Structures are given as C-alpha cells and as structure tokens.
Amino acid sequence: MLTRGSVSLLGAAVLAAYSVRAIPWARLGLRPRTPFDASAAGSAVASGYALLRDAAARIPAGASVAVVTEPPDTIRDGYLQRFAVALLPGARVRPAGSEASDADFVVVVGARPAPPPGELVFESPDGSVWRRKTP
C-alpha cells in the first residue's frame, strides 16, 4: 500500500535525478566567461555580452553608440541594442536599425568589418569597437 506522499516522493526523486542529469558537467571546471555561456540563448548572447562588457570601460560616458553585427543580422542587432542599453549605462545607445554613421562609437559583434568604420579602439574574438569621431 502506498504511504502518504510516497508517490510525490518518487516523483520528486525522478525530477531531482533529472536535474542532476541536466547539469552541464563538462563546464563545471571552467570559469564561465559570462553568465550566459551555457544558457539556451547560446553563444550569440554570450559573445555580445562579453564584447559589450569589455567595451564599457573604453567608451566614455555620454558618448553615442551604435551596435551592429557582422555579417549583418537585423534580428540580432535588435537584441544587441537592448544588451547595450543594459551594459553601457552611461552611453547613449542608438535604437536598432537607426543610422550608425553618426554615432561616436560603433560596436561590431562578429568579424572585423571592411572597410573599417573608424579608428579601432578595442578588439577581441567577440568583435571590435570603433571610434568614428571624438565625442
């Protein structure tokens, strides 16, 4: 005969076992680069986060910033613009899809653009930051 709660306990045990199975064991020994390294949102989020976080110290407060992807991806541009609003709180982040040419800085997530959109400020495997004019 089932005791009180024994079915729930069995269900809890199955779910706890599943939670252990869902741990990304291969990544546990590694220090994550970003909080999104292994999330379902994937590497696209992690690389955008890492680049914008690293760019924050190099972009002066009050500067206008445009964030674009290379190769161009308008959907991803939209997400990255929102990331930039969060990760560059002192900057004036241009709305996604707006003209990047009159921004003080251009953050390019992905490959180095050609031709260069300005003077290279910073580059990482995640992308590059360019100064278009002195803010």
Next chain:
Amino acid sequence: MSLAGLLWLSVFPFLALAGAPLLAHPAYAGIPRLARAVLAGAAGAALVSVTMTILALLGIPWSLPAVLAAAIALGFGMRGMVESSGPRRSPGSRVRGGRLPALIASTAVAAAFLATAAGSASSPDLLFFWGAKAQRFALARTVDAAYLGDPSLAYMHAYYPPLVTNLYALASIAAGRISWTGATFLFPLLLTALAAALPGVLRAGAPERRTSAAAAASALAVAAIAVIGMEADVGGNGEMPLLLFETAGIALLLSPLTESPAGQLLAGWMLAGAVTTKIEGLPFALTAIAAFVWIRRRSIRFGPALLRLGLPAAASLLLWFAFGARTHLFRGYSGEGALLAPHPEHLGVALRAIGSALASTGHSLPYLIPLVCLLVAARRLDSGAAIPLLTAAGLSAFLLFTYLDRPGDPSQWIAWSAPRVFSPLPVLFALSAARLREDASGG
C-alpha cells in the same frame, strides 16, 4: 563570483528586517523558526518594495538606510494589525520521514546552483529589462519616469510591476553597481529559501498525519521548479521571486494558520509580493483568494478575511498605478491588442504551441510528474485541495486568454514564455496532492 556580486546579494537577507516585526509576533509561533525567517524575508521584500514605490511617488530619493528604516516601520505597523489570538502551538521539533524529502530537495537545489554557476540558467530578460531598469533606477535613486517614457525603450514595459526592479535597484545602490552574475544566483538562492521554508509552512499547525505528505509535496515542488528553472533559464528574471511568493502564499492558505487573522494577513503579504512581481501574479492572487474564502467560508469571517488577504496586494498595486498616473506613464496594465478582443481562431495554434513548449522543457517531466501525483491522489483529496487547483485553473485561463488577446500568431511568444509562465502549475499540483483526507489510507 566577484566581491561586488557577493555584496549585491548580501542586501537580500537584510530584507528580512522589514518582515521581522510581523513574523516575530507570537501569533506566528506555530511556524518553525527557519520557515519564519524565510517568510520574514519574503514579507520584508514586499514591504521594502512598497516602501520604495511610496518614496518614488512622493519624490523622495532612495537610500538603503532610509528605505530599510521606513520598511521596518511599515512592518511594525503590520504587526499592530495582528491580534494577540492565533495559533501558538509550537511546531514539533522533528518531522517524521523528513530526511529523504530533504535530501531529494537538496539534490535539486544543488543542481540548480551548479547549473547557474556554469552559466546555463541565466535569462536574457535580465539584460533586456529587469536589470537594465534596476540599474537606471539605482543611478536615479528612484523610479526614473523619464527613462521609462523613452519611446526607444518601450520594450521595457513601463507599467510592469515594480518589486524586482525596486529590489535589484536597492541592491545596486548598496553595492555601487548591479551584479549581473549575482542576479542570476537569486534563482538557486531563492529556491534554497523555498526548500527550507515550505515543509515548515505546510506542517505549521497541521495534524501530524500530514507532515510526511507535506515534506514529500515540498520536495516535489522544489524539484519541479529546479528542473524548469534550469531548462527555461530563469536566473535573474522575475520567475523565481514570483514562485517563492506564490508557493508561500498558497502553502499558507492551505495551513490552519489562515483560519486566524494573523495567518490571513501574512498570506496577504505573500500574495502582494506575487502581484507586484509579475503581471500574472494578479490573476493568481485573485483566484487564490476567491478559492480560499469560498472553501473556508464556514470557518472564517468573510469580510475581514477578504480584507486581510487582499488589501496588501491591492494597496501595493494601486500605489504603483498612482505612480504611473502621476508621471503620465500608465494607468494600468497594457496588452498588445485591444483589451478583451481575443482571437479564438488562434486557439488550436496556441494549445499546440503550449503543449510543444512544455514538452520541450525537461521532456515535460516537471509538469507531468506533479500532475500524475495529483491524479493518483485525486480520490483521496480533501476540500482544501481545491484552493491550489482552482488557482491553477484561473491562472491557466488567464494565460490562454492573454495569448489569444492579440491579433498575430502567438506561437513564437508561447515558445519562449510558456515554460516559465506555466511553472506555478506543477507547484500547485504538488501542494494539492498533499491534501489527503483524514480517512485516506496510508500512514
């Protein structure tokens, strides 16, 4: 995690200071000490948030000491509303058969910690709006109406309830900046708090025959939340705080404590926390309160009970809407389509998308297993089980209506939101399954 992250997180235990005056009242002596501490933290979080909303409404800048002092004063005010009578029965020091459920719950909590540490449970919504807004509010030392009114930031939903952004802003003021990583760790930390408190809340004042079922139900609810949180990436967003408030609120409504005014007031503050955390907290609270007063109508005084259960949530929400009206930002919640103009032609698509979204989250196990546990226990449940079940029905109806209440195909929206917004259901199923009748077999 960095020192700044630890500093950011260290603010959250201090929220219990605001809830402590209420929870230290002898009327709550029937709740085990650890559960009382967690409930003090949850009530404190709701009190601190409403305090911050009041300060924003009055144009008074936020500071950590001022907010905490005002919230503690509010907590003493709430204590003054508690009558001396109430369940004073001390909790049993030992829970029969509590070790195995605790071990199972601890395993799930540990898994949630490890997944968060590996960066696999973080929500992009933390960056999109929760954290971005909080960071700005911390810099402005108030709810920044100009920021919320910026048309390019319309995706941040100015009207969205304020508790998470208020508390994140307070932590950011204390730490000097927001900690994105720290925020993601609130998922396993609040899950730990829930795992520690839930068995105690469910067994508070309850007959001893219920303690083992309560412990099992707690473990089931915690394990289901752990899997959903890890699979649907809730780290840093509003889901885990919402689940903490909702679960604690329902657990209190199921407890004999809520036969007393003190228990009703405490449950009211838990539901106030839910209502001010996410929009779906409102239909949850409304259905839970309605179900409670209907099921318990013979053992409670209807009017006063309704007031104690509903006033904290109503006052908290009305203060937020008053802020929206004063700043001309919003007058209530906004939908994406014309309100009350649903598109029933999308019903089939929506149901299929919901099924698909839930099936892709832990192979649907965190939803199905609690449902199966409920079905197994269905014929032996007492009337109290109707409280979480009616709440589940009300929440499901609201979510389905919301998905249909906009003109376009809701499939994409459902795909990324349904696993999270339906996450209270398995908790409600688990808590229902613990409500076995006195004459039910097993022991």
